[in-house]
Amino acid sequence: KKALPRLLNAAQIPLREVESLLHYKELIPRLEEALGKFSSRDSVEVIQPVRSTVPLQKHNGFLGLMPTYMENDGVLSTKLVCFYNRGAGSTLPSVSATVLLLDPESGHMKAVMDGEAITSMRTAGASEISAKLLMRPGAEVLAILGTGQQALSHYNAFTEMLSFKEVRVWNHRREGAEKFCRSVSGPVTVCGSVEEAVRGADVIVTVTRSTEPVLCGRWVKPGAHVAAVGACRPDWRELDDSLMKEAVVYADSREGAMAESGDVILSGVEVFAELGDVINGIKPAYREKTTVFKSLGMGVEDAVAANLVYEQWKAKAYKL
Numbered sequence: 465k466k467a468l469p470r471l472l473n474a475a476q477i478p479l480r481e482v483e484s485l486l487h488y489k490e491l492i493p494r495l496e497e498a499l500g501k502f503s504s505r506d507s508v509e510v511i512q513p514v515r516s517t518v519p520l521q522k523h524n525g526f527l528g529l530m531p532t533y534m535e536n537d538g539v540l541s542t543k544l545v546c547f548y549n550r551g552a553g554s555t556l557p558s559v560s561a562t563v564l565l566l567d568p569e570s571g572h573m574k575a576v577m578d579g580e581a582i583t584s585m586r587t588a589g590a591s592e593i594s595a596k597l598l599m600r601p602g603a604e605v606l607a608i609l610g611t612g613q614q615a616l617s618h619y620n621a622f623t624e625m626l627s628f629k630e631v632r633v634w635n636h637r638r639e640g641a642e643k644f645c646r647s648v649s650g651p652v653t654v655c656g657s658v659e660e661a662v663r664g665a666d667v668i669v670t671v672t673r674s675t676e677p678v679l680c681g682r683w684v685k686p687g688a689h690v691a692a693v694g695a696c697r698p699d700w701r702e703l704d705d706s707l708m709k710e711a712v713v714y715a716d717s718r719e720g721a722m723a724e725s726g727d728v729i730l731s732g733v734e735v736f737a738e739l740g741d742v743i744n745g746i747k748p749a750y751r752e753k754t755t756v757f758k759s760l761g762m763g764v765e766d767a768v769a770a771n772l773v774y775e776q777w778k779a780k781a782y783k784l
């Protein structure tokens with residue numbers, strides 16, 4: 465009997481199935497552990513180079529390559545992610561991603577899965593961890609700037625895992641914010657300006673495709689926590705200098721932030737700590753101060769999310 469080509473033996477897990485297998489309650493503890501392992505800089509825990517990028521100039525985007533190896537956990541993966549800063553008329557998504565999971569011993573492909581939900585959920589999961597560690601106790605008001613894919617996953621993660629009395633959203637196009645409100649299950653207030661959305665907010669999530677600052681320090685309540693998720697290129701901004709200089713700045717990866725974050729590079733501020741340093745008890749969480757978590761996204765987050773999907777997929781397929 466002829467053996468199947470190895471590629472065809474790999475599990476193929478499409479978007480809807482990934483969505484049905486991934487849940488914040490299981491994902492977030494694994495992300496937290498992975499962030500700690502990454503920051504230990506122990507090569508048997510995590511090897512994850514800063515993502516390499518290939519510009520797709522004609523299409524106003526880039527391809528990011530995000531390999532990761534977790535030797536102790538036996539997880540080897542790479543994500544291929546294309547990001548596009550599309551014009552208003554486009555119906556195509558801004559992020560298109562695929563995650564490959566390999567057997568580290570043989571190098572054979574174990575699974576190829578859609579990376580859209582993984583990207584949305586692991587990013588929101590990392591931001592939720594930042595808020596849990598860095599927001600003031602008793603935080604009541606959440607503001608989300610931007611109302612696309614990441615806004616939705618952040619809304620879901622933050623309302624499922626934390627409790628807020630009020631959620632406000634702002635989008636540069638009001639119809640986007642109104643559509644967002646119709647798509648979520650809980651109450652949300654649409655705000656007409658960024659200032660209106662963030663005044664008095666305890667936690668602010670920035671998930672826009674802006675290349676210029678949208679959030680100004682003078683509007684931010686002292687002691688607020690900002691999870692800054694957009695502006696992933698060295699010359700793009702979401703936050704202004706006054707906010708960056710006022711805040712204690714945390715990042716997922718110090719090297720990633722120094723290579724890719726316009727908010728860090730152009731404001732000239734230091735990254736105080738990685739989230740993993742706080743998780744490992746190496747650096748303090750300044751809950752009473754204004755804090756920024758600068759998120760760029762890491763391969764290790766994709767690796768643990770994809771591994772979780774694969775474990776669940778196997779359990780379902782083989783009725784374990």
Ligand SMILES: NC(=O)C1=CN([C@@H]2O[C@H](COP(=O)(O)OP(=O)(O)OC[C@H]3O[C@@H](n4cnc5c(N)ncnc54)[C@H](O)[C@@H]3O)[C@@H](O)[C@H]2O)C=CC1
Binds near residue numbers: 559693695759761
């Ligand atoms: N840190 C991380 O791990 C990740 C970060 N991202 C970043 O998150 C951001 C949002 O991604 P998605 O939600 O997938 O994109 P999306 O295209 O679904 O949503 C983007 C939102 O930004 C708004 N927007 C577009 N241009 C704007 C402008 N000039 N000023 C203000 N708002 C504007 C859009 O109306 C929309 O509400 C992007 O910047 C992306 O690079 C995405 C994935 C992972």
Ligand SMILES: O=C(O)C1=NCCCC1
Binds near residue numbers: 545547
């Ligand atoms: O980590 C990721 O995945 C991404 N980060 C920045 C924007 C593209 C996707």
